[in-house]
Amino acid sequence: MSRAFVNEDNAAAQADQPVERQVSAQPNYVTPSGLAQLQARVAQLQALHGQHAAKGDQADKQRIADIERDLRYFNQRLQSAQVVVPTSMDQVRIGHWVTFVDEHDHEQRVQLVGEDQADAASGLINWGSPLGRALLGAKVGDEVIWERPVGNLAIEIIAIELD
Template identity: 85%
Template sequence: MSRAFVNEDNAAAQADQPVERQVSAQPNYVTPTGLAQLQARVAELQALHGQQASQGDLADKQRIANLERDLRYFTQRLQSAHVVAPTSSDQVRIGHWVTFVDEHDHEQRVQLVGEDQADVAKGLINWGSPLGRALLGTKVGDEVTWERPAGNLIIEVITIDLE
């Protein structure tokens, strides 16, 4: 197509649109805390969007576009959320805190959570991650293989707790 037929204003406007956030194909299981965090995030984004929109012509159009993108994502995540409250169980479930030791005697404690709540630095592990999948359904004393990019590791479940 000749450049003479390209509407440069439309092309520039499309270039400024933020890339949509990808929604995971795995079920959106969340802990009660994860649900509250999603609700708070949607409320925060709605407030920020309202603040920007109230500025009329002075509003930052790119900021509004980014907020609308994030609102679409987190609203969808909130609507698709399946709350899983941890219950007393002898098997690891979403919401449980799990202490395990690896073959090098390194002990670690993690909680299995939904993907939007995951925060490795805080020990919050997505249930669908390689570690989460390895731990899900295990019992105290079970040894399983944690398939990692850095190499597989045998881990043993030491404790399963609600908190």
Template identity: 90%
Template sequence: MSRAFVNEDNAAAQADQPVERQVSAQPNYVTPTGLAQLQARVADLQALRSQQAARGDLADKQRIADLERDLRYFKQRLQSAQIVAPTSSDQVRIGHWVTFVDEQDHEQRVQLVGEDQADAASGLINWGSPLGRALLGAKVGDEVIWKRPVGDLAIEVVTIDLQ
């Protein structure tokens, strides 16, 4: 098509629209802490959007579009949240802290959490990740296979704790 027939105003407006955030297909299981974090995130985004809107003509329209996109995403995550309160169990469940050792006796402690709460640097592991799936349902003394991109690793569950 010739550029003479392109509506440049519409093309520019479409280029400025943020790409929607992808919503995971896995169930949105959250711990009570994860639910509180989602609620706080929605409240923060609403406050930021209100601040931008209050600026009137001086508002950053791209920033508002980004905030509205994120707000749609987190509201949807909040609506689909299924709270899983950790309970005492002899099997690893969402919300449990798990200590495991690998083949070289390196010990690691992680908590299985929902996808939005996950933070590997803090030991918070998405239950749907390869490590989370390997640990889910395991008992103390069980050896499970952690299917990693760099190769499978046998790990043994040492402890399961609520806190």
């Protein structure tokens, strides 16, 4: 067999391998509900893997590879999770709900969470995002600068709450 065909076969096999999910370099701080979500995701992926693997030769090999990639990622996230349970409300911490008002009198309420739990549409903000970094450590009455791509925005913290 020609070397060209061997190399093509190797390239095709490598192309079928899923690209690994990138793991953030920032510490993996999670809220208790974020930890529960990670645990549920791992359990869901394990069940899904079992269902697909049980099909034997009929199984979609690419789907199994994708599930295994996601399992590696979420298992790693679960292993590195550092649960943060805020107690005092003197300063904004991960897990706190924060209400702030901007210089245009627009009020917003968000919760600082870990990156795997973040969902901006639901008000769940990654603590390492520009908004999260601006809020972290602030106190009620503090004015902080939210550095945004469209321009900086001054915001004032008006409330800090637990769940």
